[in-house]
Amino acid sequence: MSAARPDPPRYTVAVRTLCEFTAKAGDLDLRFTPSPTGQEGVAGHGVVTSRRGPGYEPEVALSGEFEGLRVRGRADGYDPVANRVEEIKTIRGDKTEIPQNHQALHWAQAKIYGWLLCEARNLKKIDVALVYFDILSQRERVLKERCDAATLRAFFEDSCRRFMQWAEREIAHRGNRDAGLQALAFPHATFRDGQRLLAESVYKANASARTLMAQAPTGIGKSIGTVFPALKAMPTQRLDKVFFLSARSTGRAVALQATAQLRRNPDDAPLRVLELMARDKACEHPDLACHGESCPLARGFYDRLPAARDAASRAALLDRNAVREIARAHEVCPYYLAQEMIRWSDLVVADYNYYFDRSAMLYALTALNEWRVSVLVDEAHNLVERGRAMYTATLDHTAFRGVRLSAPGALKRPMDKVYRQWNAWPNPARPTMKRARKSPRLSWKRWRSSAPPSSTT
Ligand code: SF4
Numbered sequence: 001m002s003a004a005r006p007d008p009p010r011y012t013v014a015v016r017t018l019c020e021f022t023a024k025a026g027d028l029d030l031r032f033t034p035s036p037t038g039q040e041g042v043a044g045h046g047v048v049t050s051r052r053g054p055g056y057e058p059e060v061a062l063s064g065e066f067e068g069l070r071v072r073g074r075a076d077g078y079d080p081v082a083n084r085v086e087e088i089k090t091i092r093g094d095k096t097e098i099p100q101n102h103q104a105l106h107w108a109q110a111k112i113y114g115w116l117l118c119e120a121r122n123l124k125k126i127d128v129a130l131v132y133f134d135i136l137s138q139r140e141r142v143l144k145e146r147c148d149a150a151t152l153r154a155f156f157e158d159s160c161r162r163f164m165q166w167a168e169r170e171i172a173h174r175g176n177r178d179a180g181l182q183a184l185a186f187p188h189a190t191f192r193d194g195q196r197l198l199a200e201s202v203y204k205a206n207a208s209a210r211t212l213m214a215q216a217p218t219g220i221g222k223s224i225g226t227v228f229p230a231l232k233a234m235p236t237q238r239l240d241k242v243f244f245l246s247a248r249s250t251g252r253a254v255a256l257q258a259t260a261q262l263r264r265n266p267d268d269a270p271l272r273v274l275e276l277m278a279r280d281k282a283c284e285h286p287d288l289a290c291h292g293e294s295c296p297l298a299r300g301f302y303d304r305l306p307a308a309r310d311a312a313s314r315a316a317l318l319d320r321n322a323v324r325e326i327a328r329a330h331e332v333c334p335y336y337l338a339q340e341m342i343r344w345s346d347l348v349v350a351d352y353n354y355y356f357d358r359s360a361m362l363y364a365l366t367a368l369n370e371w372r373v374s375v376l377v378d379e380a381h382n383l384v385e386r387g388r389a390m391y392t393a394t395l396d397h398t399a400f401r402g403v404r405l406s407a408p409g410a411l412k413r414p415m416d417k418v419y420r421q422w423n424a425w426p427n428p429a430r431p432t433m434k435r436a437r438k439s440p441r442l443s444w445k446r447w448r449s450s451a452p453p454s455s456t457t
């Protein structure tokens with residue numbers, strides 16, 4: 001007789017998502033910024049782990065289950081000699097500036113990894129450490145707690161229990177969504193010329209996980225011709241989300257109209273559609289700062305978030321007006337409510353930068369949660385120019401000159417070199433050093449005092 005196989009997990013959640021759901025409380029606080037970029041974070045983790053002794057294990061993949069919920073993630077590092085699991089946080093500045101509720105979140109993550117390691121390696125005790133690494137001073141501050149496995153297990157199970165009710169709703173939503181999408185019909189009696197070919201190609205690209213570059217003339221209904229097949233592929237390809245990205249607000253509006261056409265009847269697929277707005281457009285208090293001592297919508301944000309999230313998850317369409325209305329009703333910031341709802345939406349309509357720039361939130365969340373996504377890029381030719389802008393640093397000549405004068409010795413020489421090269425760069429908009437010397441009408445002194453225009457490198 002063979003032993004009964006355990007039931008497969010019914011829902012999978014990343015450690016970080018679980019902790020953000022269960023351990024975040026109090027104010028939204030962006031004072032602890034600028035935080036390191038993703039690149040600086042990776043480099044910082046590398047510095048910390050390179051300082052550890054032989055046998056140190058970086059990036060330990062771990063997972064655990066509780067009552068049908070699978071929790072997975074990567075612990076930043078484990079030192080088997082010291083029996084210490086480390087959660088590394090790269091910061092910029094002093095650790096004491098990190099708000100207490102952020103620190104509580106970090107501890108929650110560290111403790112969950114602590115339990116997953118105890119379970120995986122049959123440990124009775126473990127040291128759980130939070131390592132704050134300041135990328136400016138390259139110094140570490142380590143906070144450490146000795147924890148026994150039973151305490152960590154209780155913490156893990158309590159977190160899972162608190163998340164489970166929400167997870168049950170998500171499981172039900174996913175089932176209804178996928179059943180509805182399977183039955184979803186094209187909203188028009190016929191396809192326009194070329195529209196069927198486009199829709200079929202998009203579906204096949206999703207089915208084979210390939211990239212498709214499609215060129216289609218204006219007027220064939222590109223938005224619905226791409227959104228419809230991508231949605232149809234969701235149940236068969238077990239896609240978690242579809243992202244529709246456009247460089248222009250008109251492109252995003254057309255995509256939202258297309259989804260409205262697809263769901264004319266109340267029985268149609270219960271799809272959660274979210275529109276992401278730029279902060280300056282979504283902000284209710286542009287004259288205030290994003291922390292509880294300044295903005296009333298940041299004060300107690302995480303305490304009121306569960307009710308706002310619950311209301312938002314029941315709305316069929318979360319466009320800018322719907323998000324704003326729900327945010328007003330629950331007195332939370334609409335911009336950060338929309339960001340929270342990315343995790344719980346099926347179709348997200350946003351600007352390119354949410355997926356492609358250096359701090360792209362959609363991309364980061366996709367990688368963190370290991371989502372299976374389909375990305376539709378509207379008018380992709382715009383991506384070249386937008387990509388250049390996203391990945392190009394801009395130096396202002398006047399500001400650079402000012403910083404150079406006050407730079408410490410070690411930086412001054414290389415900065416002087418850059419400055420000299422910059423000035424030697426032929427620029428038709430301003431006289432070069434050579435041309436200035438030759439020009440009888442422009443003296444050397446006048447050339448030096450003329451501030452050249454900003455340049456982009
Ligand atoms: S309303 Fe504006 S200032 Fe207040 S938290 Fe939101 S984005 Fe920040």
